[in-house]
Amino acid sequence: xxxxxxxxxxxxxxxxxxxxxxxxxxxxxxxxxxxxxxxxxxxxxxxxxxxxxxxxxxxxxxxxxxxxxxxxxxxxxxxxxxxxxxxxxxxxxxxxxxxxxxxxxxxxxxxxxxxxxxxxxxxxxxxxxxxxxxxxxxxxxxxxxxxxxxxxxxxxxxxxxxxxxxxxxxxxxxxxxxxxxxxxxxxxxxxxxxxxxxxxxxxxxxxxxxxxxxxxxxxxxxxxxxxxxxxxxxxxxxxxxxxxxxxxxxxxxxxxxxxxxxxxxxxxxxxxxxxxxxxxxxxxxxxxxxxxxxxxxxxxxxxxxxxxxxxxxxxxxxxxxxxxxxxxxxxxxxxxxxxxxxxxxxxxxxxxxxxxxxxxxxxxxxxxxxxxxxxxxxxxxxxxxxxxxxxxxxxxxxxxxxxxxxxxxxxxxxxxxxxxxxx
Numbered sequence: 207x208x209x210x211x212x213x214x215x216x217x218x219x220x221x222x223x224x225x226x227x228x229x230x231x232x233x234x235x236x237x238x239x240x241x242x243x244x245x246x247x248x249x250x251x252x253x254x255x256x257x258x259x260x261x262x263x264x265x266x267x268x269x270x271x272x273x274x275x276x277x278x279x280x281x282x283x284x285x286x287x288x289x290x291x292x293x294x295x296x297x298x299x300x301x302x303x304x305x306x307x308x309x310x311x312x313x314x315x316x317x318x319x320x321x322x323x324x325x326x327x328x329x330x331x332x333x334x335x336x337x338x339x340x341x342x343x344x345x346x347x348x349x350x351x352x353x354x355x356x357x358x359x360x361x362x363x364x365x366x367x368x369x370x371x372x373x374x375x376x377x378x379x380x381x382x383x384x385x386x387x388x389x390x391x392x393x394x395x396x397x398x399x400x401x402x403x404x405x406x407x408x409x410x411x412x413x414x415x416x417x418x419x420x421x422x423x424x425x426x427x428x429x430x431x432x433x434x435x436x437x438x439x440x441x442x443x444x445x446x447x448x449x450x451x452x453x454x455x456x457x458x459x460x461x462x463x464x465x466x467x468x469x470x471x472x473x474x475x476x477x478x479x480x481x482x483x484x485x486x487x488x489x490x491x492x493x494x495x496x497x498x499x500x501x502x503x504x505x506x507x508x509x510x511x512x513x514x515x516x517x518x519x520x521x522x523x524x525x526x527x528x529x530x531x532x533x534x535x536x537x538x539x540x541x542x543x544x545x546x547x548x549x550x551x552x553x554x555x556x557x558x559x560x561x562x563x564x565x566x567x568x569x570x571x572x573x574x575x576x577x578x579x580x581x582x583x584x585x586x587x588x589x590x591x592x593x594x595x596x597x598x599x600x601x602x603x604x605x606x607x608x609x610x611x612x613x614x615x616x617x618x619x620x621x622x623x624x625x626x627x628x629x
């Protein structure tokens with residue numbers, strides 16, 4: 207959690223005159239004395255800036271990330287980013303003949319920039335934003351600052367991914383498949399604002415915090431989905447090191463690693479006059495095991511909704527199991543199965559099953575890779591109250607991102623090809 211991450215070095219900006227091509231510059235006789243003095247001043251300023259940077263002893267480079275740092279190590283700025291370029295083909299049946307049974311096209315689901323680092327070694331910070339796949343609007347994601355104590359405790363405040371579902375915490379760039387599962391699309395906690403504590407030892411670690419509710423990103427204090435919320439996640443490691451669990455894949459030559467995890471979140475909605483107060487309880491348990499070129503991950507998640515006299519009380523469930531194995535040093539076939547099970551009291555309570563198979567081709571680890579997979583949705587979305595809320599077909603929605611479109615008939619099929627670049 208303590209981020210000594212690497213970040214891109216901002217290049218020193220030169221004066222405009224220094225970049226002008228010879229054909230763009232007038233002869234000296236065409237310039238008046240004021241223009242000449244301005245050009246000379248620009249060049250002198252630039253030279254002084256470069257000299258000052260050299261004398262300060264500032265360091266810069268790439269040690270896993272691009273960075274700019276002070277010579278004493280008290281200040282460090284890292285710049286990193288992510289680009290995912292994706293092509294998808296969606297085949298679906300619709301018994302009412304109201305939609306196109308074939309849809310294909312390109313998209314940029316993730317174009318993100320991240321700035322993080324340290325101040326006086328122990329103060330940590332991060333700011334991350336993503337360009338929306340529909341329209342290109344820049345959306346704030348991570349935005350936090352905190353203090354890392356020498357005993358393994360980190361205190362953070364701001365906005366970050368709620369530490370509940372591990373698949374959601376790892377984000378799309380470390381997903382085994384092209385994108386995260388339907389279970390995560392339905393139950394994923396997303397970004398929230400609040401304050402958290404993180405503590406880690408060699409064998410266990412934990413997160414605990416207070417927040418404005420699940421998916422409360424970029425909201426003002428009187429617009430949070432919850433009046434208040436509390437979150438905690440605990441993990442126990444039986445083998446390996448914690449860094450091995452930062453991605454689902456496990457390359458050849460990796461040591462055996464295994465951990466158990468579990469999380470709980472509770473929130474209470476605002477209670478305006480004439481409305482029903484809603485209590486929400488999310489809970490999850492997962493297991494992650496990795497070895498020499500292979501990986502297995504499984505999780506279960508539940509969401510209990512108590513509307514206190516409103517539309518009813520529901521206990522919805524989701525399950526996932528996945529695994530991958532390297533057949534060469536660079537090629538990793540994988541498979542995933544997940545299911546969303548609504549509460550039987552919901553009007554649309556059919557289970558929604560998804561089978562995903564595919565392979566990763568790593569050019570340079572996660573930093574540059576191709577992924578090809580195929581998803582088969584065994585059930586129609588209309589029969590599942592939770593999945594139908596995701597599969598809206600609205601441009602830029604979570605359903606569109608993973609390739610899931612609305613259906614009233616079984617057997618939707620999606621082929622996804624993606625190239626990912628991290629820097």
